[in-house]
Amino acid sequence: MWNVRKAAVIGAGVMGAAIAAHLANAGIPCLLLDLEGLAAKGLSRLKMTKPSPLYDPAFITRIRTGDLERDFAEASDCDWIVEAVSERLEVKHAVWKRIDAVWREGMIVSSNTSGLSINEIVSVCGEDCRKSAMVTHFFNPPRYMKLLEIVPARETAPEAVAQMSRFCKERLGKGVVLAKDTPNFIANRIGTFAMLATLRAMEKHGLTVDEVDAVTGPLLGRPKSATFRTLDLVGLDTFLHVCRNVRENVSDPVEAAAFADPPVVERLVAKGWLGEKSGGGFYRKSGSAGGGKSAIETLDPATMAYGPRAKVASPAIEAAKMAKGSAGKLRTLLEASESDRLAAFARDVVEAAICYAADKLGEIADTVIEIDEAMRWGFNWEEGPFETWDSLGVAATAARLEERGRAVPGPVAAMLAKNSETFYIRKAGSMFHYSQGHYKFVEERPDEISLRALKEKGRTVFAGDGANLIDLGDDVACLEFRSPNNAIGPGVLAAIRQAVREVGLNWRGLVLANEGRNFCVGANLMLLLLEAENGEWEEIDLIIRDFQDSMRALRLMPRPVVAAPHRMTLGGGVEACLPADRILFSAETYFGLVETGVGLIPAGGGCMASAALAQERAEAAGLDDVAVPLAKLFETIAMAKVSESGYQAKALGFWRAGDAVLIREESRLAEAKQAVLELDRRGYAVPEANRRIIAGGREAATVMKLGVSAMRRGGYISDHDVRFAGKLADALSGGDVPAGTPVTDRHLLDLEREAFLSLCGEPLTQARMRHMLATGKPLRN
Incomplete structure (x- = not known):
C-alpha cells in the first residue's frame, strides 16, 4: 500500500502553504519550497491566518522551508510532490521539468491547478513521470474544505490514481471525486456557471444585490454567503480568471458565450474593488454608523455607489422560510406564484444550474455522484444538481422546462424515456444511482457506518422524544440525538436513561454520536430562561437534577461508552461526552464548556467531571495537590474557551488517556464501534x-x-x-x-x-x- 513518509510542496503562496499545513495536520513531514525568502514568508503567514490552517499550532514544526534553487534536489526523497505555483502554463512547465529530473520509482507527482489541463502541464515530462502525474485540486482553505478533485492525465497509471484517492480519503480526510481533464474540472465549472446564470437572472428581473442574496442562500440550499458575499470572498479578479479559462477552452461557442465576463464585475475590477481582499466589492464596511459601530453597505450596480443594506421580504420568501428542510424550502420557493419576481428569479437560477450540470454529465465526470459530491463538498450546497432534480421531481421539472420553452437535457430525457424517474433510489438502506440506462449499486465501505441507512434497514431499537437508539451491529448500539440543534432537553435525557437500561442489560456497549450538523450545542437554554423568568426554581432544580442523574447513570453503566463528537460540541454536549470511557474527537470538533457566556456555570456534571480530570492530571504529573x-x-x-479542533481539546484540559482524534469524518462511527468492542474484549471494569x-x-x-x-x-x-x-x-x-x-x-x-x-x-x-x-x-x- 502506497504511503507518504515525506512530501514536498512547491510554491509557498496562499494555497501551497495551506496544503503543506494540512499535510502537517495528518502527521506528514513536509518540505515547502519557493524562491529565496518566500517559503519562510509563507510559513509565517500560516501562523497568523485565521481561522488557523493547522489543527494545532505545534504542528507547524512538521514543515521545513527550502530554497527552490538550492534545495530542490531534496524533493527526490519525497513520496509525493505537489506543485502549487501560479496558474501560468510557462511557470508550471519550468517547475515540472525539474520535477521530472528528480522523479523516482514509487513517487507520485501532482499539480494543484484549479483548471489548467494536466495533459498540457506534464507534456514537458518523460513517460515514467507522466504515468505517476495527476491533478490534486484542493479547495481553499484545504483544512476546512472537504473537496479534493483528482484528475488523471491520459497516461496516468490507474493504480497511481487509486493509491492517491485512498491516501487522500483516509489520511487527509478528503472527499475525493474523479474528474476529467476539462476546463475548471467539476465544481468550479458548474459553480461558476451558476454564478453567471444568477447575474444574468438578476439583470432580467431587475433585482438588487440584497434581493439576490436573500434568495440564493439557504433558501436554495446554498451557503449563507449566497452569491455576492461568496464572490467577494473568492475575489472578483479570480472569478474573471476562472470565467476566462472556460471561455477560452471550450469548443461550443454558445457555452463560451455563457462564460462571458459580467459587465458589473469588469467595472468593479477596473476600479480595484476586488472584494474582501481589497476592502470592498459588492459589499463593503463603512467607517461607523451612529453608535460608532461599522456597518455593511451594498453596491448599487446601476450607479456603482454604496448604500445601506435593505431588508428583503416577499410572500414567497416568507413561505419558504416556514417550510421544513432544505428541499422543502426550495420546493416552496419555486412553486410560488408566477407574479412573485423573486420566485421567478429563483426558478431561472435553479433551472439553469441543474440543466447545465445534466448537459455536462459524461463530459466533466462519469457519474452523477461525482458531480453531486463535488458541489456539496466544494461549494457547500445542501444538495447536488442531480439530487435537486430528484427533490423537485425529474418528470415534473422536465415538463415545466418544456412549458417554458426550454430544452430538457439529453441525459434527463434519456432516463425518462426508459421510465426511470429518479437519479437515485434507496432500497432497504442501500443506494443506487442511474447510469447509462440502468441503476448501479453505490458500494458501501466496511469502515463507514450510516445511521440513516441503518434506520432504513429497520435497525432502530427505540425512537425516543429527542433521541434514537440504533443497532450498529456486533451488539453495539448508538444513541443518536435528534432534537433541534441536538440540544439536550427532557426528551434527550429520558432517552439517555432508557439507553443506559437497555444497553446495560442486552448489549456490549454504547456509542454516543449523530449525523447532525453539530454534535450538540448545549442544553435547552430557552426552557431554562422561561422557567427562570417565571420564578420556577423547583422546576429548574428538577431539570438540573435530571441532567446530573442522567450523566451519572451514563458514567456508571456496566458497559463501555464511547463518545464521537463532531463540530460544535458545547456546554451540555461536553457534559454528555465526559462520562464516556473514551472520546474520539472528529478533527473539526469545537469543544468547550461555555456556560459562563450566559452568566451560568456547568451544572450537568461538568464541574464535577473537571475536578476529576484535575485529579487525573495531578496524579499523572506526580503533583502533591490538584x-x-x-x-x-x-x-x-x-x-468559555472552545477548542479550535479536536486536537486542541487536549490543550484545554479535556483530554483523557485513550482519547483520540479522527481526521476522516466518514469513519467516525465505525471507529467508535471498534473502540467499544476493544474495551469490551479487554474485560470492562464497571466504574466505581x-x-x-x-x-x-x-x-x-x-x-x-x-x-x-x-x-x-x-x-x-x-x-x-x-x-x-x-x-x-x-x-x-x-x-x-x-x-x-x-x-x-x-x-x-x-x-x-x-x-x-x-x-x-x-x-x-x-x-x-x-x-x-x-x-x-x-x-x-
Missing part, C-alpha cells in the same frame, strides 16, 4: 459508584478568586463576571473544605447545582440568556 491543573481548567471554563475526588479546597478557590479580582481591577471583566467566577471556583474546588479532602461526586454535583440555581435568579444572567437566544452572541454586562 491546584495547578484545577486552575488551568478554571481558566478554560471561566473564559462511590468514588472519591480529591478537592482543591478553599485554598485553591482563594487562588482562583485572587486572579479574578486582579482582572476586575484591570477592567477586563465586570462585577457580574466576578460573581459567577467565584461560584465556579467554589464548585470546582469542592467548597469550604481543606485542600486534599476526598469528596464524593454527589457533593460536587450539589455544589454546581446550587450555584447554577442562584445564578439563574440573577437579572444580569437572564439578560445574557435573552441576548444569546436573540443574537447568538454573548452579552458582557
Whole structure:
C-alpha cells in the first residue's frame, strides 16, 4: 500500500502553504519550497491566518522551508510532490521539468491547478513521470474544505490514481471525486456557471444585490454567503480568471458565450474593488454608523455607489422560510406564484444550474455522484444538481422546462424515456444511482457506518422524544440525538436513561454520536430562561437534577461508552461526552464548556467531571495537590474557551488517556464501534459508584478568586463576571473544605447545582440568556 513518509510542496503562496499545513495536520513531514525568502514568508503567514490552517499550532514544526534553487534536489526523497505555483502554463512547465529530473520509482507527482489541463502541464515530462502525474485540486482553505478533485492525465497509471484517492480519503480526510481533464474540472465549472446564470437572472428581473442574496442562500440550499458575499470572498479578479479559462477552452461557442465576463464585475475590477481582499466589492464596511459601530453597505450596480443594506421580504420568501428542510424550502420557493419576481428569479437560477450540470454529465465526470459530491463538498450546497432534480421531481421539472420553452437535457430525457424517474433510489438502506440506462449499486465501505441507512434497514431499537437508539451491529448500539440543534432537553435525557437500561442489560456497549450538523450545542437554554423568568426554581432544580442523574447513570453503566463528537460540541454536549470511557474527537470538533457566556456555570456534571480530570492530571504529573491543573481548567471554563479542533481539546484540559482524534469524518462511527468492542474484549471494569475526588479546597478557590479580582481591577471583566467566577471556583474546588479532602461526586454535583440555581435568579444572567437566544452572541454586562 502506497504511503507518504515525506512530501514536498512547491510554491509557498496562499494555497501551497495551506496544503503543506494540512499535510502537517495528518502527521506528514513536509518540505515547502519557493524562491529565496518566500517559503519562510509563507510559513509565517500560516501562523497568523485565521481561522488557523493547522489543527494545532505545534504542528507547524512538521514543515521545513527550502530554497527552490538550492534545495530542490531534496524533493527526490519525497513520496509525493505537489506543485502549487501560479496558474501560468510557462511557470508550471519550468517547475515540472525539474520535477521530472528528480522523479523516482514509487513517487507520485501532482499539480494543484484549479483548471489548467494536466495533459498540457506534464507534456514537458518523460513517460515514467507522466504515468505517476495527476491533478490534486484542493479547495481553499484545504483544512476546512472537504473537496479534493483528482484528475488523471491520459497516461496516468490507474493504480497511481487509486493509491492517491485512498491516501487522500483516509489520511487527509478528503472527499475525493474523479474528474476529467476539462476546463475548471467539476465544481468550479458548474459553480461558476451558476454564478453567471444568477447575474444574468438578476439583470432580467431587475433585482438588487440584497434581493439576490436573500434568495440564493439557504433558501436554495446554498451557503449563507449566497452569491455576492461568496464572490467577494473568492475575489472578483479570480472569478474573471476562472470565467476566462472556460471561455477560452471550450469548443461550443454558445457555452463560451455563457462564460462571458459580467459587465458589473469588469467595472468593479477596473476600479480595484476586488472584494474582501481589497476592502470592498459588492459589499463593503463603512467607517461607523451612529453608535460608532461599522456597518455593511451594498453596491448599487446601476450607479456603482454604496448604500445601506435593505431588508428583503416577499410572500414567497416568507413561505419558504416556514417550510421544513432544505428541499422543502426550495420546493416552496419555486412553486410560488408566477407574479412573485423573486420566485421567478429563483426558478431561472435553479433551472439553469441543474440543466447545465445534466448537459455536462459524461463530459466533466462519469457519474452523477461525482458531480453531486463535488458541489456539496466544494461549494457547500445542501444538495447536488442531480439530487435537486430528484427533490423537485425529474418528470415534473422536465415538463415545466418544456412549458417554458426550454430544452430538457439529453441525459434527463434519456432516463425518462426508459421510465426511470429518479437519479437515485434507496432500497432497504442501500443506494443506487442511474447510469447509462440502468441503476448501479453505490458500494458501501466496511469502515463507514450510516445511521440513516441503518434506520432504513429497520435497525432502530427505540425512537425516543429527542433521541434514537440504533443497532450498529456486533451488539453495539448508538444513541443518536435528534432534537433541534441536538440540544439536550427532557426528551434527550429520558432517552439517555432508557439507553443506559437497555444497553446495560442486552448489549456490549454504547456509542454516543449523530449525523447532525453539530454534535450538540448545549442544553435547552430557552426552557431554562422561561422557567427562570417565571420564578420556577423547583422546576429548574428538577431539570438540573435530571441532567446530573442522567450523566451519572451514563458514567456508571456496566458497559463501555464511547463518545464521537463532531463540530460544535458545547456546554451540555461536553457534559454528555465526559462520562464516556473514551472520546474520539472528529478533527473539526469545537469543544468547550461555555456556560459562563450566559452568566451560568456547568451544572450537568461538568464541574464535577473537571475536578476529576484535575485529579487525573495531578496524579499523572506526580503533583502533591490538584491546584495547578484545577486552575488551568478554571481558566478554560471561566473564559468559555472552545477548542479550535479536536486536537486542541487536549490543550484545554479535556483530554483523557485513550482519547483520540479522527481526521476522516466518514469513519467516525465505525471507529467508535471498534473502540467499544476493544474495551469490551479487554474485560470492562464497571466504574466505581462511590468514588472519591480529591478537592482543591478553599485554598485553591482563594487562588482562583485572587486572579479574578486582579482582572476586575484591570477592567477586563465586570462585577457580574466576578460573581459567577467565584461560584465556579467554589464548585470546582469542592467548597469550604481543606485542600486534599476526598469528596464524593454527589457533593460536587450539589455544589454546581446550587450555584447554577442562584445564578439563574440573577437579572444580569437572564439578560445574557435573552441576548444569546436573540443574537447568538454573548452579552458582557
